[in-house]
Amino acid sequence: MGSAPATVQEMRRAQRADGPAAVLGIGTANPPTCLAQDDYPDYYFRVTNSEHLTDLKGKLTRICNKSGIKQRYIHLNEDLLAANPDFTDRTRPSLDARVDIASAAVPELAAAAAAKAIAEWGRPATDITHLVFSTYSGARAPSADRRLASLLGLRPTVSRTILNLHGCYGGGRSLQLAKELAENNRGARVLVACSEITLIAFYGPEGGCADNILGQALFGDGAGAVIVGADPVAPVERPLYEMAFASQTTIPETEDAISMQINKGGMEYHISNQVPRLLGCNVERCLVDAFRALGVSAAWNDLFWAIHPGGRAILDHIEGVLGLDDTKLAASRHVLSEFGNMSGTTVIFVLDELRRRRAAMAKQGGEAPEWGVMMAFGPGITIETMVLHAPSNLDLKGN
Numbered sequence: 001m002g003s004a005p006a007t008v009q010e011m012r013r014a015q016r017a018d019g020p021a022a023v024l025g026i027g028t029a030n031p032p033t034c035l036a037q038d039d040y041p042d043y044y045f046r047v048t049n050s051e052h053l054t055d056l057k058g059k060l061t062r063i064c065n066k067s068g069i070k071q072r073y074i075h076l077n078e079d080l081l082a083a084n085p086d087f088t089d090r091t092r093p094s095l096d097a098r099v100d101i102a103s104a105a106v107p108e109l110a111a112a113a114a115a116k117a118i119a120e121w122g123r124p125a126t127d128i129t130h131l132v133f134s135t136y137s138g139a140r141a142p143s144a145d146r147r148l149a150s151l152l153g154l155r156p157t158v159s160r161t162i163l164n165l166h167g168c169y170g171g172g173r174s175l176q177l178a179k180e181l182a183e184n185n186r187g188a189r190v191l192v193a194c195s196e197i198t199l200i201a202f203y204g205p206e207g208g209c210a211d212n213i214l215g216q217a218l219f220g221d222g223a224g225a226v227i228v229g230a231d232p233v234a235p236v237e238r239p240l241y242e243m244a245f246a247s248q249t250t251i252p253e254t255e256d257a258i259s260m261q262i263n264k265g266g267m268e269y270h271i272s273n274q275v276p277r278l279l280g281c282n283v284e285r286c287l288v289d290a291f292r293a294l295g296v297s298a299a300w301n302d303l304f305w306a307i308h309p310g311g312r313a314i315l316d317h318i319e320g321v322l323g324l325d326d327t328k329l330a331a332s333r334h335v336l337s338e339f340g341n342m343s344g345t346t347v348i349f350v351l352d353e354l355r356r357r358r359a360a361m362a363k364q365g366g367e368a369p370e371w372g373v374m375m376a377f378g379p380g381i382t383i384e385t386m387v388l389h390a391p392s393n394l395d396l397k398g399n
């Protein structure tokens with residue numbers, strides 16, 4: 001070959017970014033229908049014609065009361081249910097209709113979130129080089145990533161990846177993948193999009209199926225989008241969080257603790273009541289390993305925290321084992337309260353809420369921690385851990 005770089009090593013170095021990947025923009029979106037948690041048991045048993053199942057309604061009410069959730073957003077409305085009565089019966093073959101609806105709605109919701117992330121980032125959508133899309137809400141190819149690329153007018157050379165059925169760790173996994181892509185491809189700008197509509201897993205109550213009652217109390221619909229890139233080009237690009245270190249851990253012998261399966265009647269799932277305890281027993285090891293890999297030690301209360309709020313009890317357990325002050329998980333508790341558990345999308349809402357809180361604190365002359373941690377959990381049981389650094393010139397645009 002003619003001119004330098006001459007060696008494969010030099011070529012590789014030239015292709016890699018100099019600095020760490022960073023979050024350069026965040027956007028979120030929800031469907032228009034918002035349901036108050038206090039009203040949800042009445043709503044759910046009415047729209048599924050199950051008012052006679054008073055024991056199950058009592059259970060749903062008890063869980064809703066303890067959920068730490070005030071409201072949730074949902075794509076499915078009563079008109080859609082009236083047009084698709086099979087959606088309330090898990091034994092009826094309704095997967096085709098669910099996938100039809102999700103194939104349009106999931107990328108559209110993602111596009112609404114992505115438009116906000118791109119606007120904050122400040123560069124045209126055609127500068128995006130990679131797309132990582134995570135969802136459990138569809139089952140078709142070409143998938144939601146292909147449709148999202150069209151909706152946003154991305155270049156045909158955009159390198160697309162779809163992650164399916166990662167459940168609640170999809171956001172963490174996508175951001176880790178984006179970090180690798182951004183750091184290993186000089187100039188790369190990665191759009192991460194997570195979009196979930198629970199329509200794929202909505203059905204009526206049945207005796208002996210506590211999982212469904214739990215799901216009805218916890219989950220909601222939403223999309224989150226993040227632009228990730230290394231070596232930000234000032235003054236247009238400003239890093240919100242730098243991604244210092246990322247890891248994934250699988251808790252041994254927990255294969256059956258959280259599971260999801262697509263069936264003819266929609267997606268079925270199981271969530272063991274041991275999940276909060278299992279996470280509580282394992283998060284500190286992940287954190288110690290992450291900071292050891294970076295060669296630093298950290299006092300947990302000196303960090304900021306973006307924890308996936310899978311359920312109120314999960315946050316309580318983590319707060320307890322790490323000895324966190326009760327303000328440390330405020331962003332996670334706020335997102336849980338306002339939106340419920342939106343699976344993989346939720347952690348992006350937490351990052352968004354956290355930076356708003358940090359910016360508000362900075363405006364008042366307060367000092368927020370520079371270093372922090374993002375964690376997400378899901379089937380496996382899988383724990384995604386990322387150590388983040390928030391530059392002191394935190395972007396105030398999110399306010």
Ligand SMILES: CCCCCCCCCCCCCCCCCC(=O)SCCNC(=O)CCNC(=O)[C@H](O)C(C)(C)COP(=O)(O)OP(=O)(O)OC[C@H]1O[C@@H](n2cnc3c(N)ncnc32)[C@H](O)[C@@H]1OP(=O)(O)O
Pocket residue numbers: 035059062063066067068072073074167168169198199201202210211214215216217219220221258260269271272273274275276310311312313314341343377378379
């Ligand atoms: C807008 C609406 C949209 C709706 C659409 C819905 C569609 C669903 C879609 C689902 C998609 C599923 C995807 C799966 C992805 C997995 C990823 C995850 O985040 S993994 C998810 C990660 N999230 C979690 O793992 C949830 C973590 N858990 C918690 O946050 C809390 O335990 C709590 C809030 C559920 C209850 O508060 P706590 O202080 O514990 O209160 P108590 O001790 O007093 O118990 C009250 C009642 O709760 C019962 N119960 C408890 N656990 C379970 C269970 N697993 N199982 C069954 N029941 C359970 C318990 O038996 C008792 O019943 P009863 O005796 O009164 O009859």
